Amino acid sequence: MSANLLKESGPREVFCGLTSIVWLHRRMPDAFFLVVGSRTCAHLIQSAAGVMIFAEPRFGTAILSERDLAGLADAHDELDRVARELLVRRPEIRTLFLVGSCPSEVIKLDLARAAERLNEELQGRVRVVNYSGSGIETTFTQGEDGALAALVPLLPASDARQLLLVGTLADAVEDRLIHLFSKLGIETVRSLPPRQSSELPAVGPGTTVLLTQPFLTETARLLRDRGATVLKAPFPLGTEGSRRWMEAAADNFQCPAAKVRDVLDPLEARARIAIAPHREVLEGKRIFLLPESQLELPLARFLHRECGMELVEVGVPYLNREQMGEELALLPDGTTVVEGQHVERQLDRVRAGHPDLVVCGMGLANPLEAEGITTKWSIELVFSPIHGIDQAGDLAELFSRPLHRRQLIHPALHPKPSNHPVHA
Amino acid sequence: MHGVHYVLHAPQGDTYADLLFTMIERRGQRPPVTYTTFQARDLGGDTAELVKRHVQEAADRFQPDALLVGESCTAELIQDQPGALAQGMGLTMPVVTLELPAYSKKENWGAAETFYQLMRGLLKQTVPQQPDHDVKAWKHEGRRPRVNLLGPSLLGFRCRDDVLEVQRLLSLHGIDVGVVAPLGAGVEDILRLPQADLNVCLYPEVAESSCSWLERNFGIPFSKTVPIGMGATHDFLVEVHDLLGMSPPEAAEGYQRSRMPWYSESVDSTYLTGKRVFIFGDGTHAIAAARICSEELGFTVVGLGSYSREMARPVRAAAKQLGLEALICDDYLAVEAAMAEAAPELVLGTQMERHSAKRLGVPCAVISTPMHVQDVPARHSPQMGWEGANVIFDSWVHPLMMGLEEHLIGMFRHDFEFVDGHQSHLGHTGGAGAGNGNEGLHESGSLQEAPSGQLVWTVDGEAELKKIPFFVRGKVRRNAESYAREVGCKEINSETLYDAKAHYKA
Numbered sequence: 001m002s003a004n005l006l007k008e009s010g011p012r013e014v015f016c017g018l019t020s021i022v023w024l025h026r027r028m029p030d031a032f033f034l035v036v037g038s039r040t041c042a043h044l045i046q047s048a049a050g051v052m053i054f055a056e057p058r059f060g061t062a063i064l065s066e067r068d069l070a071g072l073a074d075a076h077d078e079l080d081r082v083a084r085e086l087l088v089r090r091p092e093i094r095t096l097f098l099v100g101s102c103p104s105e106v107i108k109l110d111l112a113r114a115a116e117r118l119n120e121e122l123q124g125r126v127r128v129v130n131y132s133g134s135g136i137e138t139t140f141t142q143g144e145d146g147a148l149a150a151l152v153p154l155l156p157a158s159d160a161r162q163l164l165l166v167g168t169l170a171d172a173v174e175d176r177l178i179h180l181f182s183k184l185g186i187e188t189v190r191s192l193p194p195r196q197s198s199e200l201p202a203v204g205p206g207t208t209v210l211l212t213q214p215f216l217t218e219t220a221r222l223l224r225d226r227g228a229t230v231l232k233a234p235f236p237l238g239t240e241g242s243r244r245w246m247e248a249a250a251d252n253f254q255c256p257a258a259k260v261r262d263v264l265d266p267l268e269a270r271a272r273i274a275i276a277p278h279r280e281v282l283e284g285k286r287i288f289l290l291p292e293s294q295l296e297l298p299l300a301r302f303l304h305r306e307c308g309m310e311l312v313e314v315g316v317p318y319l320n321r322e323q324m325g326e327e328l329a330l331l332p333d334g335t336t337v338v339e340g341q342h343v344e345r346q347l348d349r350v351r352a353g354h355p356d357l358v359v360c361g362m363g364l365a366n367p368l369e370a371e372g373i374t375t376k377w378s379i380e381l382v383f384s385p386i387h388g389i390d391q392a393g394d395l396a397e398l399f400s401r402p403l404h405r406r407q408l409i410h411p412a413l414h415p416k417p418s419n420h421p422v423h424a
Numbered sequence: 425m426h427g428v429h430y431v432l433h434a435p436q437g438d439t440y441a442d443l444l445f446t447m448i449e450r451r452g453q454r455p456p457v458t459y460t461t462f463q464a465r466d467l468g469g470d471t472a473e474l475v476k477r478h479v480q481e482a483a484d485r486f487q488p489d490a491l492l493v494g495e496s497c498t499a500e501l502i503q504d505q506p507g508a509l510a511q512g513m514g515l516t517m518p519v520v521t522l523e524l525p526a527y528s529k530k531e532n533w534g535a536a537e538t539f540y541q542l543m544r545g546l547l548k549q550t551v552p553q554q555p556d557h558d559v560k561a562w563k564h565e566g567r568r569p570r571v572n573l574l575g576p577s578l579l580g581f582r583c584r585d586d587v588l589e590v591q592r593l594l595s596l597h598g599i600d601v602g603v604v605a606p607l608g609a610g611v612e613d614i615l616r617l618p619q620a621d622l623n624v625c626l627y628p629e630v631a632e633s634s635c636s637w638l639e640r641n642f643g644i645p646f647s648k649t650v651p652i653g654m655g656a657t658h659d660f661l662v663e664v665h666d667l668l669g670m671s672p673p674e675a676a677e678g679y680q681r682s683r684m685p686w687y688s689e690s691v692d693s694t695y696l697t698g699k700r701v702f703i704f705g706d707g708t709h710a711i712a713a714a715r716i717c718s719e720e721l722g723f724t725v726v727g728l729g730s731y732s733r734e735m736a737r738p739v740r741a742a743a744k745q746l747g748l749e750a751l752i753c754d755d756y757l758a759v760e761a762a763m764a765e766a767a768p769e770l771v772l773g774t775q776m777e778r779h780s781a782k783r784l785g786v787p788c789a790v791i792s793t794p795m796h797v798q799d800v801p802a803r804h805s806p807q808m809g810w811e812g813a814n815v816i817f818d819s820w821v822h823p824l825m826m827g828l829e830e831h832l833i834g835m836f837r838h839d840f841e842f843v844d845g846h847q848s849h850l851g852h853t854g855g856a857g858a859g860n861g862n863e864g865l866h867e868s869g870s871l872q873e874a875p876s877g878q879l880v881w882t883v884d885g886e887a888e889l890k891k892i893p894f895f896v897r898g899k900v901r902r903n904a905e906s907y908a909r910e911v912g913c914k915e916i917n918s919e920t921l922y923d924a925k926a927h928y929k930a
Contacts, residue, residue, distance in 0.1 A: 011478065012461045016437025038497035038526060044440045046794070047448075057779070066527045069501070089757075102435045102498035105464070135437025136464040136498070172891040179918070274926040344485060363442030363454070370452030390922050 003328050003335040005319070010342025013363050014292060014317055015379075016135030018099060020143025022049045023383060024193070025058040027168050030094040031197040033059040034086065035133070036079060036111060037101030060086065064103055075107075079114050080121075083128070093126055095197035097147060100132035127154065127197075139317040141215040141293045141382060144168060148192055151200060152222040155192075158202030162188035163249055164228065166220070167213030170385035171195070177236075177388055180246065183263045184255045192219075203228050208252050210245060212236060212387055214327070215294040217320050234326045237295070238302030239271040242389040244326075267389040274393025275306060281400040283308035285356035288349075291315035291341050292361055292378040297327045299359070299381070304332060307396055311335050312353045315346065357403060376402050427610040428542070429456045429488035431479050433471075433506040434496035436461040448797045449578050458482040460499075460506075467502070475506045476513060483515050489611035490546065491515065492538065494522035518611075520545045530754075532629040532706065532732065535577060539606050540633045546614045547641075555643030559621050560669040569668045570600045572620040574635055574646075575627030576607040581709060581793045583607055585806035586626065590651065593809045594624075597661065597673060606630075618642045622667050626650065626808070629706055629732055651808045652712035653816070654678045654685060654720050682810035684817045688721055696821065702727035702768035704751070704759055704777055705792025707735020709807070711742045713772050713791050716816060718746060727751065727766040729759065756780065770824060775799075787823035879905055881916045888918035903928050 018041055021033040035041045042061035049059070062082045068075040079098075087093060096118070098111045115130040122128065131146035132138060138146060148166065163186050165177065178189045190201035207228040211220060213235070220230045233248035234241040243264055250260045287309045289296045296316050303309040311332065319339040321328070331337070338346070343364075350358055350373065358368055358375045365375040376399055386395040432438070438459055445455045460478045462471055483491060493510040507521025520542050524534045562569040573590060576583035584607075591601050602620040603613045617623075617638065623646035625635045635646040645667055651660035661673045679685050687693065701723040703713045707730045717723040728743045729751030730736070736752045743750035751762050760780035763771060771781040771788040775796050781788035790799050791807075806812040881889070885904075892900045900921070907924035908916050 011459055012436050013439045013442070014436060015440060016435070018437070019440075039530065040438060040497050040526070044437075047440065047444060064527060066525075069527060102437070103501060106467075106498055106501045134464075135435040136462065136467065139436065175891070270923060270926045344481070361443075362447050363439055364446070366446045366450060366452055367454045393926060 002333040003331045003337045006336065006338045008338050008340045008342050008345070010340075011344065012317075012341045013290075013343040013361055014341070015140040015361070016044070016102070017133030017138030017140065017143025017146060018044055018101060018135075019048060019140055020133060020147060021045060021059050021099065023168060024144060024147055025049075027193050027195065028095070028197040029058070030092065031058075031097060032086065032090060032093045032095070033097045033099055034083065035059070035061040035099045035101055036104045036109060037061055037064065037099075038103045039063055041101045041103075057090075064107075069107065075109055076114060076117075079109075080118065083118055087122070087126060096126055096128045097150070098128060098130040099143075100130065100134055102134045102136050105132060105134045105136060129154070139291075141213070141295075142318070144213070145216050145218050148216065148219040149222050151193065151197075152203070152219060152226065155200050155226070156202040157226070158204045159206045160188065160202065160204070161206040161253075162190055162202075162208070163253070164190050164192060164201055164203065164207050164209045164223075166192045166209055166211050166223065167216055168193060169212055169387055173385045173387050173391060176390060177246075180263065180267075180388075181249065184246070184250050184253075184260060186249060186253050186255070208249065210236075210249050211323070213295075214298060214320075214323065215318075217323060220323070232326060234301065234330060235295075235298040236387045237298045237392075237395060238306050239268050239275070239389050239392045240305060240330075241298055241302060241327075242387065242392070243268060246389075264389070271389050271392040275396045278393065278396035278400040279307050281403050282396065284310065285403065286310045286312050286353070287357045287359065287399075288312040288353060288355040289314050289359040290346060290350075290361065290364065290378070291317040291338070292359075293382055294318060294320075295378075295381055296359070297324055297331070297337070300335070301327055301330045302392075302395065303399060304335075305330065306392065307399070309357075309399075312355045313338060313346075313349060315339075315341060317341070357399065359399075374402050374406050425606050425609050426456075427489035427612075428492060429458065429482055429486045429490075430492040430494070431458045431475075431482050431506065431510065432460070432494055432496060433475050433499035433504060434459045434461065435498045436463050438496050438498075444579055448795075449800055450797070451578075456486065456488070458486075462499075471502060472504045472506075472509060475504055475509055479506070479510045479513060479515075483517070488517055490518045490520065490542065492520050492522055492542065494524055494538075495526075497526035500526050518545060533734070535630045536633050539630060540637060543605075543614055543617065543634050544637060546611060547617065550615075550618065551641045555641060557618075557643030559645060559667060562621055563669065568598050568600045569621045569670070570602045570619070571622045571624050571664070571668075572602050572617055573604045573624050573626055575625055575629075575631030576604060577627070577630055578607065579793065580607075580627060580630070581706075581791075581795060581799070582805055582807050582812075583627070584800075585804050586808040586812065588804070589806035589809035589811050590624070590626065593651070593657070593661070594664070597665070597670075599664065599668070618644065620644065622647065622664065624664065628708055629734065650708050650712060652709065652812060653716040654682060654810075654813050655715060656712055657809055657813070678810060678813075682813045684720070684810075684813035687817050693722075693821075696824070697722045699723045699770055699824065700726045700766070700768045701770045701772060702763050702766050702777075702786075703791070704729045704731075704763075704771075704773040706730060707732035707739050709792035711735075711738060712807075714742050714746060716813075717772070720813075721817075721820070723770070726768050727762055729753070729762065760784075770820070772820060787825075789820050789823050791820075878914050879908055879916060880914060882918075885915075885917040885921060888921050900925070 018035055025033055042063055045059055062079055068078060098115050100111050111130040115128040118128040129150040131150040133143040174191055181189045192201055194200060203226045205227040209223050209228045209230040224230055231248045231252060233245045236242040236245040287303055289300055294316055296314050300311050300314045304311055313336045315338045358373055359378050360375055362377050365377045368375050385391055442455050445451045458478050460474050462474055466474055493507045495506060510519050522538055522541060573587060576587050587604055603609060603616050605613055623635050623638055623644055625631050625646045638644045639646060647663050649656060649660040649663050651657040658678055665672050701717050703710050710730045714725050714728050717725050725746045728748050730739045731754040740750040756776045763780055764784055768786060771777050771786050772791045774792050775794050778788050805815050889901060904916050904921050904924040907927055908920055
């Protein structure tokens with residue numbers, strides 16, 4: 001690999017792991033996410049997801065008060081009480097996630113023990129697990145890593161030969177990938193997280209794991225500990241990444257090469273047609289990605305290799321070099337990859353670099369637009385069906401859209417002074 | 425405000441608060457906030473040093489006229505005393521330390537306290553020995569009276585337009601506005617606060633403590649009526665005129681300047697009489713709404729409450745006048761229970777009450793923060809003054825079923841389109857079932873009457889189509905069929921669907 005790997009520290013502009021609740025609650029509608037934290041935590045979740053109107057709450061916050069800070073015994077009793085009340089209100093909940101936050105981690109509230117205690121009390125009616133989504137420990141998508149890692153010990157054991165897709169996928173994408181794998185001859189394909197928290201897939205020595213998302217370091221480690229083989233592959237973004245990702249599984253399951261070609265070649269040809277109009281917009285454009293989700297490297301790889309974009313800087317909140325090895329190898333020589341952030345200095349570099357498109361969080365997007373810099377807000381990538389060969393066109397469209405939009409409306413909204421009177 | 429920078433000692437992730445300004449308020453600038461964004465690994469080291477580095481960087485980079493220094497809930501636990509640290513750094517600008525107890529106080533208190541501390545910090549040197557303010561000084565100085573508008577802020581409810589509306593209202597009466605604060609004010613504006621004849625306290629939750637400090641120390645009185653609603657706007661004008669020593673305004677002014685009174689009197693509004701309404705919000709907006717509902721719209725208020733403990737007393741008094749017991753609490757489940765108990769036909773509340781109202785199937789309008797992005801609209805939408813009353817009439821009546829529809833649904837309950845609970849003026853068909861019905865009609869039509877007559881959807885193709893969100897499903901179906909005809913294939917399966925998708929680039 002020949003990317004230029006740099007590190008930076010300073011003020012950061014990222015989400016904490018609690019934000020993972022915003023999509024995980026939809027993936028597993030029978031689960032409830034109870035954050036143990038402060039009003040700030042409650043406010044974060046409510047601000048992020050509260051624009052949707054919920055008839056039934058799917059998440060909540062047990063807010064620590066001054067009384068809880070005074071003595072730990074109290075806090076545990078309080079937590080038990082809140083959890084019990086919640087389960088009375090929502091008897092259909094099957095899994096309760098106790099989610100740690102900065103305040104609960106700083107005062108060392110033992111949520112693992114609380115989960116154990118509640119599990120005993122509830123005796124299998126509801127499973128209670130715990131993970132941390134605190135900002136001091138996790139950045140944005142790392143919350144999902146924590147949630148999935150918390151589920152790994154609960155997975156039933158099995159030696160059966162199977163492919164396990166790990167990481168949240170859109171339902172339609174999941175169905176599509178399972179269909180394609182079956183065409184390759186891989187019959188048993190399961191997903192983690194499942195669509196119902198009570199239908200956990202099994203794991204064991206016969207399990208081959210494909211990570212669908214790049215931020216699952218801890219989950220991958222725990223799956224390995226349970227005997228699964230975690231494949232090394234680029235991530236399934238774009239035609240190339242998706243193809244190599246599927247080929248990694250095909251290889252592991254010893255699918256005949258000819259069959260793999262028969263299934264994947266037409267998909268690849270079709271994807272190229274789908275990408276083409278977006279490539280026209282994106283080719284030669286310079287892109288700057290700020291750190292957010294760890295999706296930045298695979299995205300940069302796709303945008304460069306399949307859409308012809310130039311990479312000014314690729315920021316990542318955290319870089320697992322081993323897991324990202326395949327991706328780094330596919331980046332052009334000398335690509336600047338910055339792990340960590342000093343947001344002020346990074347913005348200085350954005351302004352100095354005059355990129356055509358900046359991928360950034362929503363705290364920065366509108367202010368940059370107001371400076372005349374086109375942005376693509378990055379959170380959307382976690383909420384969109386972007387995985388697989390068939391989605392490559394849609395993925396490219398997410399990046400061409402803001403540029404297309406600017407072309408479309410800018411001339412009318414910023415008319416050039418003209419000598420022609422309107423009523424000529 | 426401008427020229428004021430805030431250094432907030434907070435863990436990584438608390439920068440989500442920027443989004444409230446860049447997305448909900450849709451601002452084109454970053455908030456003037458530097459977060460220290462410490463992480464777990466910093467806790468082992470010197471977090472105090474981290475604070476000092478960020479304070480210095482913020483002071484150097486942004487060169488503000490004044491610096492606020494405070495802590496978030498997590499930083500409060502590790503007790504680095506960032507304010508004291510910043511005070512000792514020899515900075516050239518005034519530094520205001522904020523003590524905001526995150527585990528016992530909330531947002532509005534924090535805003536009120538910050539505004540108060542900043543103002544007090546900037547003005548305390550100029551406090552006179554004896555307050556010698558003359559509220560009628562404008563008369564012998566031969567100028568128009570001048571008032572400050574205190575309380576409006578970002579993330580307040582419709583503050584942007586309320587300020588414009590109140591400015592216009594006062595201007596019509598020959599009253600000038602000196603300083604508007606905190607919204608849009610700078611340090612120089614805060615220093616000008618004592619030059620006004622009178623303070624107008626528009627949002628007591630944010631500005632009451634500051635107004636009473638200015639009254640105690642400079643002798644400047646402040647108005648206590650919040651001009652939301654016809655009656656309250658009139659009372660507000662009377663109060664301000666009286667305080668400034670002006671002759672009282674025309675009683676009929678509201679009827680002439682606002683459409684709301686006539687709209688409410690016209691026969692179309694008769695069916696509003698006695699509609700049961702449940703009101704919850706911050707103290708100011710809840711009290712105002714209760715008066716409008718009972719005196720100006722003819723509703724029956726069946727529940728009134730607020731999450732503002734600081735406003736508990738006036739809310740209780742307003743409830744008592746309506747023969748109700750006020751609900752003072754910040755537990756949304758308790759609010760929902762009270763709402764269900766009161767069985768209202770309309771809920772006027774916050775974003776949270778929209779959730780409960782959805783659960784109970786009751787129409788709802790938002791009258792107070794907390795709010796979301798749809799309540800920071802592009803159009804002029806004040807709540808205060810004469811135009812505010814117009815806005816209120818439209819937005820509170822809108823969620824209710826229109827009169828004719830209400831009658832017809834009451835008479836004929838077996839309709840296939842206008843089913844129970846359906847509100848056709850809101851433009852949706854009510855539930856996913858209706859959408860599928862249309863889809864079904866379209867389906868048989870296109871299959872049997874297609875010119876080729878031969879197109880067949882496979883089970884697999886149909887299943888794939890079902891996964892398309894229903895609002896674009898029709899288009900995807902049409903595209904797939906015309907694509908199939910174009911390439912001459914008779915059967916539409918999932919592959920054809922994807923082929924068509926790539927072909928039409930959508």
